[in-house]
Every structure is written in C-alpha cells, then in structure tokens.
Amino acid sequence: MSDLLRETASRCSNWGKWGPHDERGTLNYIKPETIVQAAGLVKRGAVFSLAVPFDSKGPQTGNHPRRFNPIHRMMLTGGDYSSGAVKLPGGVGFSDDMIIMPTHCGTQWDALSHCFVEGQMYNGYDANEISSQGARRNGIEKMANGVVARGVLVDMPRLKNVPWLEPGYGISIADLDAAIQAEHVDVRTGDALLVRTGHIAMCRDKGAWGDYAGGDAPGLAFDTAEWVHRREIAAVATDTWGMEVRPNQVPGALHPLHQVFLPFMGLLVGEIFDLDTLADDCASDGVYEFLFVAPPLPITGGVGSPINPLAIK
Numbered sequence: 001m002s003d004l005l006r007e008t009a010s011r012c013s014n015w016g017k018w019g020p021h022d023e024r025g026t027l028n029y030i031k032p033e034t035i036v037q038a039a040g041l042v043k044r045g046a047v048f049s050l051a052v053p054f055d056s057k058g059p060q061t062g063n064h065p066r067r068f069n070p071i072h073r074m075m076l077t078g079g080d081y082s083s084g085a086v087k088l089p090g091g092v093g094f095s096d097d098m099i100i101m102p103t104h105c106g107t108q109w110d111a112l113s114h115c116f117v118e119g120q121m122y123n124g125y126d127a128n129e130i131s132s133q134g135a136r137r138n139g140i141e142k143m144a145n146g147v148v149a150r151g152v153l154v155d156m157p158r159l160k161n162v163p164w165l166e167p168g169y170g171i172s173i174a175d176l177d178a179a180i181q182a183e184h185v186d187v188r189t190g191d192a193l194l195v196r197t198g199h200i201a202m203c204r205d206k207g208a209w210g211d212y213a214g215g216d217a218p219g220l221a222f223d224t225a226e227w228v229h230r231r232e233i234a235a236v237a238t239d240t241w242g243m244e245v246r247p248n249q250v251p252g253a254l255h256p257l258h259q260v261f262l263p264f265m266g267l268l269v270g271e272i273f274d275l276d277t278l279a280d281d282c283a284s285d286g287v288y289e290f291l292f293v294a295p296p297l298p299i300t301g302g303v304g305s306p307i308n309p310l311a312i313k
Contacts, residue, residue, distance in 0.1 A: 001118060005256055008222070009264040012229040015123050022123055023138050025112050025266020027146035029190040029234045038150040038291045042312050048278040050294075050309040051107040052200070059203075059241065059272060060105050063214030070101035103140075103304035109147075109235075109296045110269040111140035114303045115255070115262040122266045134301020143268065144298035149192045149234055151292025151311055154179045155279045156218075157198040163205070164198025170221035170245035171195065183288040189232040192292045194311075195220065196275040199240045204276075212241055219245035225260045228267065235294075236261070237270025237309070270294070270309070278311050287313060 001009075018028045052058060058069035074097045080086040081093035088094075104110070113135035116127040125137040156171055157164050159179045165171070176195075180187060187193060197218040203209050217240045228236060236243065244257035253259065261267040282288045291312040296305030 001259075002250060002253055004250055005253055005259060008225050009117070009260050012225050012260050013264045014266045015264070020123070022266075023112065023142040024146060025122055025268065026232070026234045027143055027268060029232050030146060030149050031190065034150065034190040035148050038148070041150065041289055041291050044313055046281065046313045048281065048311040048313075050194075050273045050275060050278060050311060051307065052272055052274050054099070054101065054106050054306060058106050059209045059213045061209050061211070061213060063211055067102045067105050067213065069105060070099055073098050073100070101306065103299065103302055103306060104271075106306055107272045107274070107309065108270065108304050108306050109140065109143070109294070110258075110262060110271070111135065111138060111143070111296075111303045111305070112262055112266055113138035113140075115258045117259050117263050121263045130303065135303055136301065139300060140296045140302040140305045141298040141300050143296055145295065147192070147235065147268070147292075147294045147296065149190055149292050150188065151192045151194055151290050152185055152187055153183075153275065153278060153282050153288045153290075153311075154193065154195045155183070155275075155282065155288075156196060157201070158279065158283060162198070164202040165218035167199075167216035167218060168245065168247060169197075169218040170249060171197070171219065171224065172221050173224055173227045176224065176227060183282075184286070185288045187231050187233065190234045191231075192235040192237070192294070193228070193233050194273060194275055194292075195236065195238045196279050197238060197240055200274055201276050214241060215246070217242060217246045219243055220257060221245055222249045222256050225257060225265070228261070229265055233267070235268035235270060237273045239273050239275045241271060243269055243271050270307075273309060281313065285313075
C-alpha cells in the first residue's frame with residue numbers, strides 16, 4: 001500500500017465510528033428523519049429505473065475473466081403443457097425460470113466485503129471471514145433495509161456541454177463543486193450521490209459496449225475521497241463499470257479509490273447505473289434531487305447484489 005493510499009485511508013477511516021461490530025458503514029448516516037424528508041421530494045410521481053437490462057446483451061464482453069452477462073433459462077414453458085409433457089388438473093399451467101449471473105455483472109452495489117486491503121476489510125474484520133461459503137462479515141444482506149435516501153444527481157457532461165466525458169477523465173473536487181453549484185443543489189449527510197459521466201451514452205452512440213467493462217473510463221478522481229468523507233455521503237454510484245477513473249491515478253495501485261471507499265470508509269458503492277433518462281428529466285425541470293430507493297437483494301454472505309435502483313420525483 002503506497003504512502004498516499006495509506007494516508008488517505010487513515011484520514012477517511014470510519015472504523016469504530018458506529019461501534020466495533022458495525023457492518024453497515026455509511027448507511028448509518030441515513031436516519032428516519034432523513035428518509036421522511038426524502039419522501040417529501042416526490043411531487044410528480046415520476047419513477048425512473050436506473051438499471052441496465054439484465055440479459056445476454058449486457059455490458060460484459062469478455063474483458064473480465066470471471067464475469068459474464070446473465071444467463072436466463074426456462075424451467076417450464078407453455079410448450080411443456082401444450083405438448084402434454086407436463087399435465088396439471090383442470091388445464092392450468094405455470095411457467096418457471098432461473099437466472100445464472102455474477103452479482104457484479106450489471107447494475108449493482110458492492111458490499112463492504114467486496115474489497116479488502118492487507119488482509120482486512122471494513123471495521124477491521126479479517127478478510128479470511130470471506131470464504132467459499134460467502135462473507136461472514138460485511139455481507140450485502142446487512143444493507144437490505146438501508147438504501148432509502150435523498151438522491152442527488154451530478155451530471156458532468158451537461159456541465160461541460162459535451163455528450164460524454166472521455167475515457168481517462170478524472171472528475172475532480174472542483175468539477176463536483178461546480179456541478180452542484182450549477183444545479184442549485186447541495187449535498188447533505190446521508191445522501192446518495194449519483195454521478196453521470198455519459199459513458200453509457202457513449203456506448204449507445206457507438207452501438208456496442210466495447211471495452212466498457214474493464215477498459216479505460218471516466219470516473220471519480222482519487223482526491224475526491226476526502227470530499228465524499230467530509231460530506232458524510234451514504235452511497236456513491238456512477239454510470240461506469242468501476243466508479244473511479246481508469247487508468248487509475250495512483251501508481252502501482254489497483255482501484256485505489258475502492259481501497260479507500262469500501263474497506264476504510266465503509267461507503268456503499270454502485271456501478272453500471274443508467275442515468276441518461278433521469279439526467280434529461282433533471283435538465284428539463286431543473287430539479288436534481290429526488291427520493292432514491294435501491295435495496296440490494298438480501299443474499300446471505302453476498303459480496304455484491306444486482307439491483308433495480310429507482311429515482312422518484
């Protein structure tokens with residue numbers, strides 16, 4: 001671990017902040033009163049799904065050696081009944097299906113057990129608590145009822161008057177501050193910060209995912225870690241595969257911002273969020289805050305979860 005990483009992690013650490021046994025991290029910033037306030041942002045009843053479709057056309061194109069797009073298989077179909085292969089009384093029939101997928105292949109949350117540094121994950125838990133049976137500590141199920149918050153969208157391409165940020169662009173503290181000022185919104189304790197880079201829009205324009213999953217990408221610069229920490233943000237999500245800028249900005253470090261956000265800060269991190277339609281609506285009505293609802297599946301011991309996050313205005 002480099003000196004820069006170690007110093008930043010130390011300044012941003014939340015170990016022990018919510019007690020020695022905490023496994024929820026920054027979701028502790030979300031209080032009942034903040035949820036009530038967030039619910040009050042619903043004025044029109046407009047609902048925006050921020051998920052990409054979970055299907056064989058998803059963003060995984062072979063760049064990651066262990067991730068693939070969802071595989072959807074039918075277990076019972078209409079043909080099974082019409083052919084007589086399956087019979088039930090009274091002519092009734094039921095279809096059934098199954099999904100095989102990595103939890104991180106599409107729109108998803110990273111659990112606090114997803115990343116560990118020097119043998120330790122969030123709140124000092126031993127990385128050996130993650131075994132072939134799953135994560136005994138910091139599993140995604142610990143967050144199943146905690147992701148209801150005020151959401152704030154930061155639309156960086158619109159701020160810069162470009163269709164998308166180019167791969168390799170690091171979103172700086174100055175960028176975040178400028179966007180928030182331009183949108184006439186603030187960032188508060190317990191917020192979910194959604195950062196649009198336009199990377200999915202770029203893929204749509206090109207008609208292919210290309211190296212979206214694993215290649216160079218725009219994203220948060222490393223020095224935004226302390227900005228996020230100071231504002232006591234509950235969750236951060238982007239429309240990119242890895243959330244932070246790639247190539248990474250700390251020499252010799254793989255996903256350095258992940259190394260600070262997850263194991264030290266205990267921050268919920270979301271990736272592959274489709275923010276384009278929401279961004280168009282926010283630009284239209286000038287409102288960049290909304291009720292944000294995005295609970296993970298309570299996968300016991302899971303180190304991540306697919307989700308269908310909703311922004312409600």
